Amino acid sequence: MSQAAAISEEHDEELAEQEATKWEFDEGFQRKTLALFMRDTQFANRTKDLIDPGYFANEAHGQLVGLIKGHLHVHKSVPDLRILTQILKDEKAKKRIRDDAMTEIKQAIKDVMKTDLSNSSYVAEKVSDFAKFQAMEQAILKSVELLQRGDFAGIEKIQKAALAVGLQVDEGDYHYFKEIDNRTQVREDWKAGKIVKRGISTGYAEIDAYLYHNGWGRRELSLMMGAAKAGKSLSLGEFTKNASLLGYHTAYLSLEVSKDIIADRLDANISDTAMRLLKDDPQTVRARIKAAEAKAGHFILK
Template structure:
């Protein structure tokens, strides 16, 4: 890692004070608190105020006038004016021939200094033994980790990558590539989840249904299918325990109804042993959280801890959005909190490069519609904003006759990258938690 010593910090300050191109490109990453010298911190703060007002660097003479006004107004305090003279002389003598080096390095510098400051904040919080201060310090650490992150992401050259996109599509057409999606375990459903041929990474997919409509059964089956295909899956249950999720998963894999798991123990064990022996099997980790307590920030910390232990996940399943807790208390405006959770879950997929799958309930009118036709996003409980962020919103629908025949209709309500309005009919057996068994046809 680059050594961010006093010489580098003075070099950086020279560009921040005199180089308009530098300021335009990465000036937002320069913060007074990132500098070790208190005098340099004060000078950078004054320069930052000037840039915010005039959007351009100034001459040495102008800066001295601005500094004198700030000192006179007591908005800035500087103890060592001799050091001010030395620093301004160094900054304005610098040849500014190494702009690109400083631009390439500043993101690393900013993150390093932000984390250093966050570490000291955390140490102070730990000394107080105050849970609130410690929680706030953890948030500061998380924010510090993201400083300058976007500067490490290269933009795609649309023209030069055309051949790569064409080759990728041809591979998908020939069956030699999956499209990069996380399989649902149902080829017919994967095919409609374009362009990924499955759940898309960095996307939020939502299953919406009335109470007892099969949401959890669907999420369990899709998690199992992803793990069997070699993907690592994290399943966060906000409603029931790990043991219940485990039993439901056993029923799905074995095809043995939940009520018969004990009586048909040998059959269940044989099916599980065979499933676990699947070549290239991924992980399926399940963790339960008390209802209405899990925040996306807390889930992020859990996943970061796993990441630090060398475990990364391709798919994150949250059961489910409607019973999570927003980051702040919105009082009577519950819909704002639900909208925030949806947005944060989508961002979670981007942070971990994973597909995020969750569920949501329909309102009363939606529950009625699910039995006679199909529901859509406007039937979301509380407010449409809760599901508006979704890249994929699939509603689960079944009339009394469908239930009798063991069938279900999936309706592609709102699709960001796929065809909306599609109705797909599948056979199912919720008694043994098999949300989808086989594709019946298009309605």
């Protein structure tokens, strides 16, 4: 094989790999991701190591991501529109951006500025899931070669690195006054009905209305406090049951009540039967529990 042919094949493989790693997300979701990455410093800092310019189907979107990542690396914040305009001028002067590409980039910026910034946490999670999948897929492929060499330590190392891929916990410095425009935009989107709260309902609309996420916040810790016999254990069982009936997978751990007692309480609640009467008509209770299970998530007791 000639050297030119070898280089050509290598280039073709590289292009194929890049094409394979493009996001399966549609154009609207990709534009949404770019809008958040371009305008929301917190989102950008959390996802900067997960988002790659090559993931975007639109070349102009990918170029903008590359420019913003460079600025973010040095200045720890996303550039505002004025600074971004200057960055583009500098890149054009250095002939790093073609004239025909500049037109597409400007149009992309106009589109992004019209895109709402709602549900950033959901978008960040989807970006993280994709990056984890890609990292694990590559780790598995490399592991095959290492396995043939008997390099088990190498396999463990790359597997651990792949498993560590995820969102940044440290979101970077939050400049309170500078971020008011972003906060205002989110509130405007909320007012316009563009934002849907993603809280997990307590099962009680009156309680949901007082919680920030209109329910329990995902990946957050909520604490029940009260005097002895105030109903903390009962409320935990109730809230867990309600989440399960909404289709979420749940777990209820108790250090004071047995699983049998908890299960009886739940049976009484779901079947609308007094605990002392559960043994009077077991088949009716069973039928009501089975009916509830049809739409429920897994419910584990420990």
